[in-house]
Amino acid sequence: MTAAPLVSLRNVRLHYPVGGAIAALRGKTTVVKAVDGITFDVAQGESVGLLGESGCGKTSTGRLLLKLDAPTTGTVTFDGADITTLRGADLRRFRTRAQLIFQNPFEALNPRFTIRASLSEPLENAAIPLAERHDRIVAALELVRLPEPDQFLDRHPHQLSGGQLQRIVMARALILDPVFVVADEPVSMLDVSVRAGVLNVFREVRARMGLTAIYISHDLALVRYVCERTIVMYLGRIVEDGPTEDIVREPLHPYTKALVTAVPVPDPDQSHDPLPIGRGAPDPRNPPSGCTFRDRCPQAFARCAVESPGPTRVGNRIVHCHLHAPS
Amino acid sequence: MEPLLSLRDLSIAYDVDGGTVTAVDGATFDVPRGVIVGLVGESGCGKTTLARSLTRVLADNARITGGQAFFDGQDIMALPERQMNALRWRKIAFIPQSAMNSLDPVYTIESQLAEVLCKRGGLTRARAHVRSEELFEMVGLERGRLRDYPHQFSGGMRQRVAIALALALNPKLIVADEPVTALDVIVQRQILDQLRDLQKELSVSVIIVTHDISVVAYVCDQVVVMYAGRVAETGAMRTTLTRPAHPYTMGLRNAFPDLKSAAGVLTPIEGAPPNLMHPPPGCRFAPRCPFAQARCTDSSPPLVQVDGDHLAACHRWQEADVLRPLAALTQTWAIDIGATEMGGAKS
Amino acid sequence: MSSPVTLAKGPQAPRRGILRMVRNAFRSLHLPLDDGFAIAGLVIYAVFVLVALFAPQIATHDPTEILFTATFDLAADRRPGEDGFIMGTTSLGRDVFSQLVYGTQSALLIGITAAVMVALIGSIVGVVAGYFGGWTDTILMRLADIAFGIPFLPFVIVLAAFLEPSIWNVVIAMALILWRDTGRVIRSQVLTLRSRAYVEAARVSGSSDLKIILRHIAPNILPLSFLYGSIAIGWAILTEASISFLGFGDSSTISWGYMLQDAFASQALSKNAFYWFVPPGICIILIVSAGFFISRGYEKILFPKLGR
Numbered sequence: 001m002t003a004a005p006l007v008s009l010r011n012v013r014l015h016y017p018v019g020g021a022i023a024a025l026r027g028k029t030t031v032v033k034a035v036d037g038i039t040f041d042v043a044q045g046e047s048v049g050l051l052g053e054s055g056c057g058k059t060s061t062g063r064l065l066l067k068l069d070a071p072t073t074g075t076v077t078f079d080g081a082d083i084t085t086l087r088g089a090d091l092r093r094f095r096t097r098a099q100l101i102f103q104n105p106f107e108a109l110n111p112r113f114t115i116r117a118s119l120s121e122p123l124e125n126a127a128i129p130l131a132e133r134h135d136r137i138v139a140a141l142e143l144v145r146l147p148e149p150d151q152f153l154d155r156h157p158h159q160l161s162g163g164q165l166q167r168i169v170m171a172r173a174l175i176l177d178p179v180f181v182v183a184d185e186p187v188s189m190l191d192v193s194v195r196a197g198v199l200n201v202f203r204e205v206r207a208r209m210g211l212t213a214i215y216i217s218h219d220l221a222l223v224r225y226v227c228e229r230t231i232v233m234y235l236g237r238i239v240e241d242g243p244t245e246d247i248v249r250e251p252l253h254p255y256t257k258a259l260v261t262a263v264p265v266p267d268p269d270q271s272h273d274p275l276p277i278g279r280g281a282p283d284p285r286n287p288p289s290g291c292t293f294r295d296r297c298p299q300a301f302a303r304c305a306v307e308s309p310g311p312t313r314v315g316n317r318i319v320h321c322h323l324h325a326p327s
Numbered sequence: 328m329e330p331l332l333s334l335r336d337l338s339i340a341y342d343v344d345g346g347t348v349t350a351v352d353g354a355t356f357d358v359p360r361g362v363i364v365g366l367v368g369e370s371g372c373g374k375t376t377l378a379r380s381l382t383r384v385l386a387d388n389a390r391i392t393g394g395q396a397f398f399d400g401q402d403i404m405a406l407p408e409r410q411m412n413a414l415r416w417r418k419i420a421f422i423p424q425s426a427m428n429s430l431d432p433v434y435t436i437e438s439q440l441a442e443v444l445c446k447r448g449g450l451t452r453a454r455a456h457v458r459s460e461e462l463f464e465m466v467g468l469e470r471g472r473l474r475d476y477p478h479q480f481s482g483g484m485r486q487r488v489a490i491a492l493a494l495a496l497n498p499k500l501i502v503a504d505e506p507v508t509a510l511d512v513i514v515q516r517q518i519l520d521q522l523r524d525l526q527k528e529l530s531v532s533v534i535i536v537t538h539d540i541s542v543v544a545y546v547c548d549q550v551v552v553m554y555a556g557r558v559a560e561t562g563a564m565r566t567t568l569t570r571p572a573h574p575y576t577m578g579l580r581n582a583f584p585d586l587k588s589a590a591g592v593l594t595p596i597e598g599a600p601p602n603l604m605h606p607p608p609g610c611r612f613a614p615r616c617p618f619a620q621a622r623c624t625d626s627s628p629p630l631v632q633v634d635g636d637h638l639a640a641c642h643r644w645q646e647a648d649v650l651r652p653l654a655a656l657t658q659t660w661a662i663d664i665g666a667t668e669m670g671g672a673k674s
Numbered sequence: 675m676s677s678p679v680t681l682a683k684g685p686q687a688p689r690r691g692i693l694r695m696v697r698n699a700f701r702s703l704h705l706p707l708d709d710g711f712a713i714a715g716l717v718i719y720a721v722f723v724l725v726a727l728f729a730p731q732i733a734t735h736d737p738t739e740i741l742f743t744a745t746f747d748l749a750a751d752r753r754p755g756e757d758g759f760i761m762g763t764t765s766l767g768r769d770v771f772s773q774l775v776y777g778t779q780s781a782l783l784i785g786i787t788a789a790v791m792v793a794l795i796g797s798i799v800g801v802v803a804g805y806f807g808g809w810t811d812t813i814l815m816r817l818a819d820i821a822f823g824i825p826f827l828p829f830v831i832v833l834a835a836f837l838e839p840s841i842w843n844v845v846i847a848m849a850l851i852l853w854r855d856t857g858r859v860i861r862s863q864v865l866t867l868r869s870r871a872y873v874e875a876a877r878v879s880g881s882s883d884l885k886i887i888l889r890h891i892a893p894n895i896l897p898l899s900f901l902y903g904s905i906a907i908g909w910a911i912l913t914e915a916s917i918s919f920l921g922f923g924d925s926s927t928i929s930w931g932y933m934l935q936d937a938f939a940s941q942a943l944s945k946n947a948f949y950w951f952v953p954p955g956i957c958i959i960l961i962v963s964a965g966f967f968i969s970r971g972y973e974k975i976l977f978p979k980l981g982r
Contacts, residue, residue, distance in 0.1 A: 053511035054482075066878060095880035107871040110890055118872075121889075125880035161599045172879070191369045192538055196582045197595030218511055221584035225593060248586060262516035264541035266583045268565040272523075272545070275516055279467070281481035 004080065005041035006180060006212050007065060012038050012074030014060050014236075018285065032284045034060040035071070036236035036292075039311075042212055044179075049223030049244065050216045051259070052233035055284050058216045061233070062182045065214065066100050067091075078180070096126050099173040101183040105165035105190070109157045115168055116153040122176050140171040143208075144201050163194035167201060174205065181206075182214045187222065199225060220263050224248055232256050235282045235292040237308075242317025252319045254297045291322065299323060329400070331500060331532050332358035332381070337394035337404070339376050341386070348603045350376040352556040353394065355630055356638075358500070358549075361530040363523070365543035365564065367579075368553035371600050375424065377553070378502045378536045380404075382421045383411050398500070416447050420493035422503040427485030430477040436488055437473040440495060448496045462491040465528075467521055483514035487521070494525070504536045519546045540583055544568055552576050555600050555611035558630060562637030572639035572647040574616045577654035594657045610642070617659045618643055618650055712971025715904075718964035722957075726778040733772035734760065737928045740767040754949050762949045764933075765940040773928050774953050780929040781911050781961060784841055788910035791849040793903035796856025797895065803857070804864025805887055814857070821854040830913060834922040841924050844914045852909065856902040863895050901972035908962035915958055930954035 014035035035057040042048055050058040063069045064076055067083050076083050078098060086094050102108035109118050119137045128136065141149035144167040157165055166186060173181060183202065187195040203226060206213050217223050223230055224244050232240040232253065240253040251257040258277035264270065278296035288295045294304040301322070309320045339351040351373040358364050366374045379385050381396065383403065395402045398419065403411060415421075423429060431439060437459055444455035460470045466487040477485055486506060493501050506522070507515040523546055526533055537543060543550050543564060550568070551561040552575065560573040571577045581594040598615040601607050607614065613623040622642055630640045633647070643650065653659050707713060725732060735741060741749040743757060752763040754770075761770035803814040830847040837843055867873060867890070876886050911930075917923045918931030925932065937950035 053513060068874065068878070092880055095878065100875070100878045102871050102875060104871055108875050110872040110876075112893055121876060121881060122879035125882075125885075163599070169875075172875070192540075193369060193579060193582045193596040194599075195595070196593035197597070199593060200595065220512070221586045224586065224590060225584050245590070258513055260586070262513045263586045264516070264519070264539075264545040265585045265587050266540050266544045266568060266580060267585065267587065268544050268568050270545060270587065272520070275513065275520070277513060279517070281483060281514070 003044060006044045006079060007042040007214075008075075008077040009041075009061075009065075010039050010075045010077075012061075012064060012071045012076060014057070014064060014069065015072045030285050033236045033287065034284060035064065036287075037074070038233075038236075038238050040231060040238065040241060042214065044212055045210050046229060047206060047213045047215065047227045049227035049230040050214055050233060051218070051220060051223050051230050053218055053282075055235065055282050056233040057236040057284075058218075058233050059184060060236075062100070062184050062214060062216050065182055066098055067094065068100075092125070096122075096176045097178050098180040099176070099178040099182070101170055101173045101181060101186045103185040103188060105162055105169050106157065108169045109165060109172075111157050114154050114156060115160075118168070119153075119172050119175060122172060126176055136175055137171075140175040141168070143174060143205055144168070144171045145197075145204075146171070161194070162190045163197055166190060166198050170198075170201065170205070174209070177209070178211070180212045180214075182216065184216045185218070186215075188217070188219070195222075202226060220248065220259055221265075232259070235284060235287050237292060238311075238318075238320060239293065240317065240319050240321075241311075242315075242319075246315075246317060252314060252317065252324060253293075253321050254299050254323070255293050291320075328360060330357040331360045331399065332534075333395075333397040334377075335395045335397070337377070337380070337396055338392045339373070339380050339385070340390055340392045341376075342388045342390070343604075346604050349392075349606065350389075350556055350603060351380070352606070354553070354556075354558050355394075356551045356558055356561045357636075358532055358534060360499075360532055361526070362548040363526055363533045363535060363546055365540075365547035365550045366534055366536045366553065367538065367540055367543050367550060369538060369600060371555070371603070372553040373556040374536045374553050375504055378504050378534065379421070379423075381500070381502050381534070382415050382419050383408075384415075384421065416443060416498065417496045418498050419500045419502065420496075420498040422489050422493050422501065422506055424504040425509055426489035426504075426506070427482050427509070430485060430488060432477050435474050435476055436480075440473075440492060443492055443495045458495070459491075462494055465494065465525060466491045467517075481514075483510055483518060486510060486514075486518055490518075490522070490525075494529070494531075497529070498531065500532045500534070502534045502536070505538070506535060507542060508537065508539070515542075516545075522546060540568065540579055552579070555606065556603055557611060557627075558638075558640060559612065560637075560639045560641075561630075562633070562635075562639075566634070566637050570647070571651065572633045572637065572644045573612075573641045574618050574650065574654060575612050577651060578615075578660060581655065581657075581660070592657050594660045596660060597662060610640075615662075617654070617662050707971075709967075709971040709974050711967040712974075715964040715967030715971070718960055719968070722778050722782060722961060722964075725775060726782045729775050729779055733769075733775040734758075735769040735772045737768060737772040737776040738926075739769075741769060742767070751945070751947070753947075761953060762947070764936055764950060766936070770933070770949060770953065773933055774930070774957065776928050777930040777933060777954060777957070780841055780927055781914070781957070784844055784914050784929075785907035785910045785961070785965075788845045788848040788852075789903040789906040791845060792852045792856060792906040793899045795849060796853035796902060797860050797899045799853060799857040800860025801864050801887060801891060801895065804861040805868055805883070805891065811861075815861070818854045818857050821851045824851055826851055827913065827916060830917055831920070831922055834917060839922065839924045841914060841927055841929065843922075844910060844917060848906070848910055848913070852906065856899065856906075859902070860895050860898055863898055864891055867891050867894055897972050897975050901969045901976065904965045904968040904972065906965075908965035911958060911961055915954075930958055 012035055016032040016034060018030045018032050038061065050061060052058045064071055070084055078094065083094060116137065119140065120133060123133045123136060138149045141152065146152060146164065146167050187198050190198060199222065215223060215226050227244055229242065230244040230247050231238055232255065234255050240247060240256045247256060248260060251260045254276065258275055261273060261275055276298045280296055290306050291304045291309050294300040303322045309322045309325055311318045311320055312325045314324050334354050334356055337351060337354045338349065341348045341350055354377055366378065368374045380391065391404050396404050403414065440459045440462065441455045444450045444458055445452065450458060459473055463470050463473060468484060468487055480488065507518050510518065519542065522533065535547060547564045550564045552559045552573065554575050559575050560567060560571060567576065571580065578596040582596060584593055596615055601611055609624040609626055610628050613619040628640045628642045630638045631644060633639050633644055741763065743749045748767045749757060749763050750765050750767040752759050754760060754762040756762065759769055763769055799814050803811040829851060830844060833847050834843045873886060873890050876890055914929060915931030915934060918929055919935045921935060923929065923931055933954040934951055942950040
């Protein structure tokens with residue numbers, strides 16, 4: 001019997017009404033369906049990538065997982081408890097166990113605070129005794145491979161490089177020994193030669209601490225480097241969910257196929273095959289009926305316009321596509 | 328055939344509060360006619376400054392401190408402003424970074440195109456309309472959307488508009504600063520494909536400034552690798568990427584994950600680029616280079632010919648074949664920053 | 675994209691204790707010491723503050739005392755320099771110079787109190803509305819709208835008519851109404867700050883709302899508060915002068931506005947007694963301008979790109 005999952009989402013929707021009072025009076029409120037019915041589990045210790053382009057809902061999902069936003073419908077469960085009901089001491093405890101690593105290291109730290117002050121904040125909130133704090137700060141910095149922590153503690157963010165800052169952001173997220181971490185495109189704002197270092201630290205730390213991690217990105221190559229499992233999202237829905245290597249080697253969903261084909265590689269002899277996807281940008285305000293991908297799908301057929309595809313198990317993967325669904 | 332653009336020892340500096348920052352220091356490379364050149368490097372390497380200098384649209388505190396840039400035989404750095412202005416858009420067009428955000432939100436796309444076509448190109452309104460439709464078709468946009476406003480287009484479509492604006496007067500050279508960086512990977516691929524098709528169709532030369540060598544590998548014929556304001560290596564894309572002669576290029580290769588091959592280990596290049604206000608003497612990459620020797624910190628390596636049009640600025644360029652396999656190993660790059668190794672890599 | 679590292683030395687932490695507290699207090703004022711105008715403004719203020727503090731030492735007479743010459747004549751309408759009166763006397767026999775000096779006290783008192791009230795109320799409203807949003811925001815901003823709808827000077831006059839004449843009427847009126855500008859602007863600033871990643875990071879770290887407000891939001895809006903505060907000082911003094919000039923002021927307290935009213939009532943112009951209204955006029959101009967100069971300095975701190 002497998003252990004209960006650490007994180008669970010069931011039919012989660014996040015809808016934003018758009019259009020103001022006048023539009024509502026005319027009965028024309030548009031709704032932006034940022035997240036439109038997603039369901040998945042994350043087991044303890046798993047590293048899952050949330051992959052998709054802008055507007056697919058991956059960032060919104062990350063925020064829902066950390067209770068930074070509340071779902072319109074559906075449940076988000078963490079360690080058996082529905083997080084929307086958490087209050088007071090339970091909420092504080094949740095905050096020590098689930099953390100976020102931000103995308104922009106230049107904005108994620110208060111520019112007026114010294115590094116020491118930024119790292120102390122979570123410790124203060126968790127009422128860690130003063131005597132312990134310095135040691136924990138140093139331990140966190142060593143964890144992210146910042147040598148000689150003393151030279152960083154009294155500095156301000158503008159004096160440090162992007163790579164160093166992002167490690168500090170990571171250190172801050174890890175300082176209270178969380179069990180669950182959501183990393184929101186943590187290296188997208190860093191220079192390429194620096195990304196590798198930060199990603200390596202992330203991998204190492206995750207393995208060492210046995211962290212359960214969700215890695216949000218639009219970059220399939222990076223997701224593959226960090227995550228064993230990938231969930232591909234499009235317009236607020238999950239299209240494919242399975243082991244990363246399998247998805248990369250043999251994508252099942254037409255959108256995943258297009259994604260894999262589209263990624264450029266440093267190989268001069270890479271193929272320039274035409275992309276198997278229609279033009280157009282996904283509009284979360286006006287998604288097509290049935291399967292939201294059908295207007296760009298080269299293999300769409302009649303059923304796609306009528307019915308939204310449910311999850312189909314194919315091997316060790318789940319695909320949401322009528323092509324693979326039992327008819 | 329004479330190259331379209333020839334940079335010789337071009338240097339550009341910024342005057343800032345603390346002193347002078349030499350953003351570009353002695354850049355030398357050629358852009359042949361009808362090719363796509365990738366100008367690749369990290370932030371702060373000078374590629375954007377260099378790109379902007381080609382249309383001489385630099386910040387107020389920037390100065391061209393030396394060198395020449397021969398465009399069609401003429402040194403555009405020495406041209407008086409009026410003549411340079413005649414070249415802009417007509418012969419050389421520039422697509423700035425985040426061009427899709429630089430469209431005026433209160434004017435329709437058509438009127439913005441018309442502004443370029445009529446005011447700069449001297450076309451009549453009627454002809455401008457025809458040309459606008461042509462341009463839209465070229466960049467893969469529906470003609471019917473000419474009258475739309477920028478906010479009605481998606482990011483990718485606005486980038487296509489920016490490309491259309493650049494192509495408007497049929498320039499010979501387009502300089503695009505990070506044209507696909509802010510875009511999603513599918514749109515990115517579509518735009519790159521479009522650029523390739525356009526380039527073949529119109530025989531225009533394109534310089535793409537980017538930090539992503541995967542983009543370079545996908546779409547460029549030639550590549551210029553810049554580091555800390557200097558040209559580290561330049562040559563045909565295939566040669567430079569498969570047989571790099573400069574350790575920085577070798578290191579860059581390791582830092583990019585390759586989706587199509589087996590998952591490997593990403594190797595970072597430790598350290599950070601030098602402060603360009605007080606650049607170190609000698610090779611600027613030496614502090615981070617696993618192959619650095621005493622002469623590397625003493626004297627700056629000149630750009631030498633490795634083979635044909637493959638040039639590299641490294642004292643040890645002749646040992647490149649030996650250093651390359653070493654550079655492919657992760658341990659090579661685990662060096663102690665601040666210590667210069669004598670005689671080769673740590674293994 | 676990241677910028678290259680410039681590994682400069684970090685700021686040296688001062689010794690703990692008193693020195694550090696003084697330094698932090700000084701720093702928290704965010705004094706705009708870069709701009710020439712701002713420094714000029716600060717100097718002007720400093721001078722006026724000193725004059726107010728040492729008024730008894732500087733003034734030659736009691737400002738309300740009706741003076742007589744040695745020959746028991748009313749020392750009225752003396753010109754500057756006559757009979758030892760530096761700036762002459764009013765038609766009631768009071769020393770103009772002493773009035774000017776003591777007037778500094780009431781000017782600064784009103785100015786600073788009103789400024790503090792406006793900045794304080796406006797900032798608190800702005801922060802609470804901006805940070806908490808929702809109904810709190812709606813209610814507070816509608817209150818601000820109401821305040822915007824009320825014309826200020828007439829309101830002060832009406833207030834003066836209801837309450838007994840006092841210099842504090844101005845302060846009360848300003849506290850009730852003039853926080854509206856500050857409140858609006860600070861609210862927008864807080865809205866921007868609230869969406870910053872480091873504020874969200876604080877929330878994810880478990881910081882309470884109060885802690886976030888005090889540690890992350892407040893320090894960033896302080897320069898804005900000070901900017902509005904420094905402008906408010908000028909407004910307060912001008913308003914008091916207007917009120918007194920119109921005759922609604924407190925006649926038992928000498929203020930510059932009172933001096934102007936007195937000058938008008940005594941037909942200064944036809945008597946060619948410029949020394950009755952020019953000195954207080956110049957003082958008012960100086961102090962109000964100083965307030966604006968200082969606000970320029972804060973503006974540079976807040977919006978450095980405007981200058982280029």
